[in-house]
Amino acid sequence: MNPSDSITALLSRILDVDPALIHPKTYVIRDLNAESIDLLEIAVSTQHDLGLAVDDDIFFLKDIRVVLNQAKSQDLEPLAALQQAYAHLAPSRVAEILADLPAGPVLQVRDLVAYVQAAQAASPDGQNHA
Amino acid sequence: MRLTFRGQTALVLGASSQIGLALTRLLLAEDLDVITTSASLAGQTILAEHFPDQSCFVLDLGAVSPDVLRPVVGKGLDYFVDLGHGDHEGLLAATTETRAEAYFQAHVSGRLRLLKAVTRSMLPRRFGRLIHVSSTAADLPAPGQGFYSAAKRAAEAFYLGLGLELNTQGISSLNLRLGLVDAGRGQRFLDKGDNRGRLGHKIVSLEQAASTLLFLLSDQALALTCTTVTMDAGLTAQKYA
Numbered sequence: 020m021n022p023s024d025s026i027t028a029l030l031s032r033i034l035d036v037d038p039a040l041i042h043p044k045t046y047v048i049r050d051l052n053a054e055s056i057d058l059l060e061i062a063v064s065t066q067h068d069l070g071l072a073v074d075d076d077i078f079f080l081k082d083i084r085v086v087l088n089q090a091k092s093q094d095l096e097p098l099a100a101l102q103q104a105y106a107h108l109a110p111s112r113v114a115e116i117l118a119d120l121p122a123g124p125v126l127q128v129r130d131l132v133a134y135v136q137a138a139q140a141a142s143p144d145g146q147n148h149a
Numbered sequence: 150m151r152l153t154f155r156g157q158t159a160l161v162l163g164a165s166s167q168i169g170l171a172l173t174r175l176l177l178a179e180d181l182d183v184i185t186t187s188a189s190l191a192g193q194t195i196l197a198e199h200f201p202d203q204s205c206f207v208l209d210l211g212a213v214s215p216d217v218l219r220p221v222v223g224k225g226l227d228y229f230v231d232l233g234h235g236d237h238e239g240l241l242a243a244t245t246e247t248r249a250e251a252y253f254q255a256h257v258s259g260r261l262r263l264l265k266a267v268t269r270s271m272l273p274r275r276f277g278r279l280i281h282v283s284s285t286a287a288d289l290p291a292p293g294q295g296f297y298s299a300a301k302r303a304a305e306a307f308y309l310g311l312g313l314e315l316n317t318q319g320i321s322s323l324n325l326r327l328g329l330v331d332a333g334r335g336q337r338f339l340d341k342g343d344n345r346g347r348l349g350h351k352i353v354s355l356e357q358a359a360s361t362l363l364f365l366l367s368d369q370a371l372a373l374t375c376t377t378v379t380m381d382a383g384l385t386a387q388k389y390a
Contacts (some may be wrong), residue, residue: 056314063272072215 022135025069026128033060043129047079049122061131071138077105078134080126083116107137152179152367156227156276159366160184160267162208163232165192167332168282170199171359172230177203179363181228184221188233210235211255213262222270228366229267231281231304233260241295249296256300264307268315277320280365281308283377285328285385305377312375321374323365328381330358351384 020028023043031038034051047053053061062073076082083101090100101113108116108130116125159176163169164185176183177200185196186208196205206221210233237252264279271277283301290298305324312322329335329348332355339345339352361380364370379385 056317059269060272060318063269066269067273 022069022139023132026065026131026135029061029064029068030128030131033057033064041128043127043132045128046124047126047128047131048124065131065135069135069139071135073134077107078131080105080116080130083120083125107133109133150369152364152369154179154181154228154366155368156181156274156278158182158184158224158226159228159230160186160221160226161230161232162186162263163188163234164205165189165195166232166234167336167355168330168358168362169230169232170195171332171355172232172362173200173203175359175363176228176366184226186221208263209255210259210263211251213259213266215266218263218266222266225274226267226270227274227276228278229264229271229280230362230366231260231279231308234282235297235300237296238293239296240293244296252296253300253303257303260300260304261307264311268311268320271320272315272318275319277315278366278371279308279311279320279322280362281305281322281324282362283324283326285326285379285381287326289385309375309377316374321371323370323373323375324377325362325365326377326379326381327358328353328379328384331355332358348384351382353380353382 027038027041030036030041030047030051034053034057036051041051045051058075058079062075062078065071065078066073082104086100086104087097090097097117098110098113101117102108102110105113112130112133119125159181161169161173161176161183164173164183165187169185173183173185183200183203185200185203185205187193187196187205188207188209190207193205193207196203208217208221233256235252235256237248267279268277281304283305284297286294286298287301287305308322308324311320329339329351330353331339339348345352358380365373
């Protein structure tokens with residue numbers, strides 16, 4: 020199963036959502052109403068089902084504001100700081116996130132997929148065990 | 150009453166202690182698989198001698214890393230008994246800062262790191278039982294036990310929090326505060342002077358401690374969760390010693 024289908028199936032099961040309602044640009048928290056305990060379960064299931072090490076902070080874009088605050092205190096470009104922190108995301112996506120931040124939690128399904136794709140690409144056997 | 154256990158695999162942290170050895174024997178008698186750990190190679194040797202057919206690892210809370218944890222929790226756990234205990238006695242106002250920091254790094258942060266891995270190994274199975282063997286010193290330390298007391302209180306809060314947060318995922322937790330146990334350091338204390346005679350019936354036997362832990366792991370005790378139970382033979386019930 021490709022990463023996109025895997026993540027969709029996983030989200031559908033954990034969040035009890037019709038997979039037809041889950042698209043790459045669906046917001047995991049804003050649209051699917053995922054709570055902290057759901058994110059924990061998503062991380063654990065990704066680890067368990069896909070054999071991947073999951074860094075929750077990176078996977079769920081949890082510390083965006085921390086990254087931005089640090090960039091500000093060090094007089095760094097916010098876009099560059101975010102790109103460095105979230106290397107699995109395309110530069111265009113990072114720019115979207117920065118613009119979207121005031122509207123609420125920015126995490127989308129495609130961000131989870133991007134993480135899985137990057138982790139699989141980085142591992143010789145397609146898995147990246149913690 | 151016959152105890153039943155819906156899980157299969159138990160991890161006992163600090164299993165080379167007398168309570169740990171006794172509990173492991175009881176768990177094996179219930180046909181559970183037991184993964185044992187000790188903080189030292191000497192302890193690991195003891196475990197390997199007592200339980201040659203079970204997995205045993207060196208696990209020092211001051212050196213918890215993914216590489217260390219992977220073989221310990223990797224196959225999934227159903228039960229976790231925390232007998233981890235760090236010795237650091239001394240007056241708080243006289244402490245060396247670096248020793249204090251290292252102690253809390255291990256017994257608070259390191260413990261949390263381990264608990265994160267343990268609970269995440271339980272979540273896919275939708276069942277887990279966490280038992281923290283705490284101490285009456287968490288509430289009533291003797292002079293010199295400030296670090297121990299602080300670390301135990303922090304650990305108790307972790308266990309209560311985990312039971313609260315993960316109860317919908319089938320994970321329950323309990324702190325068992327033991328008083329004076331006739332084993333290990335407690336036994337050495339009791340053997341000094343007239344301590345054993347003086348403290349009389351306010352002593353918890355090794356068998357009582359181990360069998361109570363076995364009961365608390367069983368299906369029959371799972372409703373005891375998100376709480377702290379004191380088992381001290383009445384030691385702390387009295388206003389004056």
